[in-house]
Amino acid sequence: xxxxxxxxxxxSVVEKxxxxxxxxxxxxDTTYYLFWYKQPPSGELxxxxxxxxxxEQNEISGRYSWNFQKSTSSFNFTITxxxxxxxxxxxxxxxxNSGYALNFGxxxxxxxxx
Amino acid sequence: xxxxxxxPSNKVTEKGKDVELRCDPISGHTAxxxxxQSLGQGLEFLIYFQGNSAPDKSGLPSxxxxxxxxxxxxxxxxxxxTQQEDSAVYLCASSSGGLTDxxxxxxxTRLTVL
Numbered sequence: 001x002x003x004x005x006x007x008x009x010x011x012s013v014v015e016k017x018x019x020x021x022x023x024x025x026x027x028x029d030t031t032y033y034l035f036w037y038k039q040p041p042s043g044e045l046x047x048x049x050x051x052x053x054x055x056e057q058n059e060i061s062g063r064y065s066w067n068f069q070k071s072t073s074s075f076n077f078t079i080t081x082x083x084x085x086x087x088x089x090x091x092x093x094x095x096x097n098s099g100y101a102l103n104f105g106x107x108x109x110x111x112x113x114x
Numbered sequence: 115x116x117x118x119x120x121x122p123s124n125k126v127t128e129k130g131k132d133v134e135l136r137c138d139p140i141s142g143h144t145a146x147x148x149x150x151q152s153l154g155q156g157l158e159f160l161i162y163f164q165g166n167s168a169p170d171k172s173g174l175p176s177x178x179x180x181x182x183x184x185x186x187x188x189x190x191x192x193x194x195x196t197q198q199e200d201s202a203v204y205l206c207a208s209s210s211g212g213l214t215d216x217x218x219x220x221x222x223t224r225l226t227v228l
Contacts (some may be wrong), residue, residue: 002226033214043203045219095214101173102217
């Protein structure tokens with residue numbers, strides 16, 4: 001069975017602070033994919049990143065960075081110099097090669113205040 | 115190009131009535147998914163369509179729920195005899211078709227059953 005845990009329900013930071021959103025996953029599949037989606041107040045899930053289980057290289061995209069560590073089954077997401085527009089609910093998700101439905105974590109609600 | 119579109123954006127109905135929710139996937143995407151997002155359950159997979167193959171209905175919560183996809187494109191999710199616990203946001207996603215391809219989501223339909 002697949003499972004994604006986002007232990008942080010809500011995080012509140014002040015603008016320009018760095019913030020890390022945690023994601024821990026469980027699967028017995030050796031081939032799998034991890035995703036992060038952003039859900040702003042408008043409600044639409046916006047795709048941020050997709051990583052496969054064979055690529056543990058960290059990724060940076062502007063102020064966003066992701067740290068994938070198979071040893072701890074974690075795929076954490078860091079926002080550097082946060083901005084008010086980063087306020088949203090962020091979901092981590094797992095997709096395995098033996099299936100197709102995304103297994104989502106419960107989400108972390110991030111509030112960035114000026 | 116255009117993203118996934120869903121209609122209506124909001125639907126309020128009375129308990130016991132039937133509702134139809136529509137999803138228009140990204141052009142050329144062969145795979146289509148329905149998910150439900152509710153406060154207590156998070157994001158749950160409902161049903162998956164791939165091309166002309168029989169859909170995977172394993173996530174549908176009861177036989178009151180059904181979905182079809184006409185011409186390999188537009189999909190309709192139907193809920194018969196709605197109950198208050200059906201109140202949720204219904205999200206549609208599409209992908210280019212391969213297993214574990216990135217799923218792109220629509221804005222969702224917020225269903226409220228009174």
